[in-house]
Amino acid sequence: MDKLTIAITLIGVASFFLGGSLASFTVLCIDRMKFLSTDGWSLRTVALKPSFCESCGHSISPFFLVPVLGYLVSRAKCSHCGVRIPAKHFVIELLSGTAASSLALYLVYDQIKTFL
Numbered sequence: 001m002d003k004l005t006i007a008i009t010l011i012g013v014a015s016f017f018l019g020g021s022l023a024s025f026t027v028l029c030i031d032r033m034k035f036l037s038t039d040g041w042s043l044r045t046v047a048l049k050p051s052f053c054e055s056c057g058h059s060i061s062p063f064f065l066v067p068v069l070g071y072l073v074s075r076a077k078c079s080h081c082g083v084r085i086p087a088k089h090f091v092i093e094l095l096s097g098t099a100a101s102s103l104a105l106y107l108v109y110d111q112i113k114t115f116l
Ligand SMILES: [Zn+2]
Pocket: 053, 054, 055, 056, 057, 058, 078, 079, 080, 081, 082, 083
């Protein structure tokens, strides 16, 4: 494998997970806005409270928070109570990761090609 292929693969994978993570975090914040009327919730807790299952309240392991892969490995279910995780999370992470990866490769491909 040549340097160009390795660089493109690394940039593509990194931007996929970065884009998927940012989109997932945005969806999480939007979903949590409904808790703002609940005692103990503020904009700070909406953004900073670690991820948890809304059905049983169990904290979600960081391993299951990896965009797309976490959804597939957990088989779309909470590892504690087994409640189904909505497919919107998978679709949003997949689409935004793909878009971020495509954009990153579009923007840097020529620079990498001339640099390497
Ligand atoms: Zn649960």
